[in-house]
Amino acid sequence: MVAVIRKGRLLAVGHPDELRAHTGAPHVEVAGSGFNENALGLLRARPEVSAVEVQDKRLSIQLRQEMDVAPLVSLMVSAGVQVEEVRKGKAGLEEVFLTLMEEER
Amino acid sequence: MTEIAIRTENLSRDFGSIKAVDGLSMEVPGGIIFGFLGPNASGKTTTINLLLGLLEPTSGRAEVLGFDTRTQASEIRTRSGALLEYPGLYEQMSAEDNLEFYGRVWSMGAAERQARVKELLAHFGLWERRRESVEKWSRGMKQKLATARALLHRPSLVFLDEPTSGLDVVAAASLRDGPGRPGCPRGRDGILDHA
Numbered sequence: 137m138v139a140v141i142r143k144g145r146l147l148a149v150g151h152p153d154e155l156r157a158h159t160g161a162p163h164v165e166v167a168g169s170g171f172n173e174n175a176l177g178l179l180r181a182r183p184e185v186s187a188v189e190v191q192d193k194r195l196s197i198q199l200r201q202e203m204d205v206a207p208l209v210s211l212m213v214s215a216g217v218q219v220e221e222v223r224k225g226k227a228g229l230e231e232v233f234l235t236l237m238e239e240e241r
Numbered sequence: 242m243t244e245i246a247i248r249t250e251n252l253s254r255d256f257g258s259i260k261a262v263d264g265l266s267m268e269v270p271g272g273i274i275f276g277f278l279g280p281n282a283s284g285k286t287t288t289i290n291l292l293l294g295l296l297e298p299t300s301g302r303a304e305v306l307g308f309d310t311r312t313q314a315s316e317i318r319t320r321s322g323a324l325l326e327y328p329g330l331y332e333q334m335s336a337e338d339n340l341e342f343y344g345r346v347w348s349m350g351a352a353e354r355q356a357r358v359k360e361l362l363a364h365f366g367l368w369e370r371r372r373e374s375v376e377k378w379s380r381g382m383k384q385k386l387a388t389a390r391a392l393l394h395r396p397s398l399v400f401l402d403e404p405t406s407g408l409d410v411v412a413a414a415s416l417r418d419g420p421g422r423p424g425c426p427r428g429r430d431g432i433l434d435h436a
Contacts, residue, residue, distance in 0.1 A: 137269065137270075137273055137274075137275045137276070138275070138276045138277075138278055139267060139275065139276070139277050139278065140278045140279060141265075141277055141278070141279040141283045141284055141285055141288070142279055142280065142283050143260070143263065143283060143284070144253075144254075144260050144261050144262040144263035144265070144283065144284035144287070145263045145264065145265070145284075146265050146266070146267060149267055229278060233278055233279075
C-alpha cells in the first residue's frame with residue numbers, strides 16, 4: 137500500500153494499482169513512421185482515446201480507460217502507418233503523485 | 242500480530258506556525274509493506290517520528306501495534322526496528338561489533354545473536370568486511386549496516402526512512418528484496434518513506 141502525503145495532509149491511500157487506475161490514465165506508445173494526419177484524425181475520433189501526440193518517430197496515445205489496443209493498431213496500419221513497436225503503459229507512481237498534486241491545487 | 246498495525250486519528254504536529262502533519266487519519270493493516278510518497282518537507286519523516294513516539298503530537302492520536310504512541314512508546318520501540326534519517330552507527334567500531342552491541346541491547350542470546358549478525362551481514366554483502374571500522378565506509382554501506390541493525394531483533398514492525406538514499410542500483414535492489422527475505426520474516430510489517 138502507498139500513502140501520498142503533501143504538506144502534512146493525506147491525499148490518497150491505496151494499492152499502487154488502485155491509485156494508478158484512479159489518477160493515471162493508461163497510455164500506448166507506438167514507434168514507427170508515417171503518422172499521417174488521416175491516421176491521427178481516425179485515432180482522435182475513437183471514444184476511448186483522449187489525446188494523441190506525435191514526437192519524432194513515436195506516437196503517444198492517451199486512453200480514457202484500459203482497453204485492447206489491437207483495433208487501434210489495425211486502424212493505424214490501414215491508414216498507412218508503419219508500426220515498429222507498440223507498448224502499453226500504466227502511469228508511474230511519480231505520475232500518480234503529480235496528478236494528485238494538480239487535483240489538490 | 243494485531244489486525245491493524247498502525248492507526249492514526251486526526252494526528253497533527255506543528256512546529257511553530259508550520260503544520261508538519263495535519264489531521265492524518267489512516268489505518269495500516271499488519272503483514273504488508275506500506276510506503277509514504279511525497280515531496281521534501283511533506284511530513285513523512287515527522288509522521289514516522291510520531292509513530293515511534295519520538296515526537297509528541299500537537300493533537301490527535303496514534304496507535305502502533307495496539308500501543309498508544311504518547312503513553313506506550315517504549316512498548317512500540319521494543320517491537321519495532323527503525324532506520325532513521327541518520328544511520329547513527331558507532332563509527333569507530335567494526336560492522337560486526339556494531340551489530341553485536343545492538344544485539345546485546347536487545348537482550349538476544351549469544352548463539353542467536355551471532356547467527357543473526359552473520360545472516361544479515363551476508364545478506365547485505367557486508368560479511369567479508371565485517372571487521373573493518375565503519376568510519377571509512379561509503380554512505381551506502383553504512384545505510385545497509387543501519388538497515389541490518391533495524392532488522393536485527395526480528396521486530397514486528399520496521400520503519401525505514403529514505404532507505405535507498407545514497408545506495409547504488411544494486412544495493413537498492415538488495416534492500417528491496419530484504420524485508421521479505423532474511424532481513425525480515427514473512428508476515429512482518431514495514432513502513433517506508435520515499436520522496
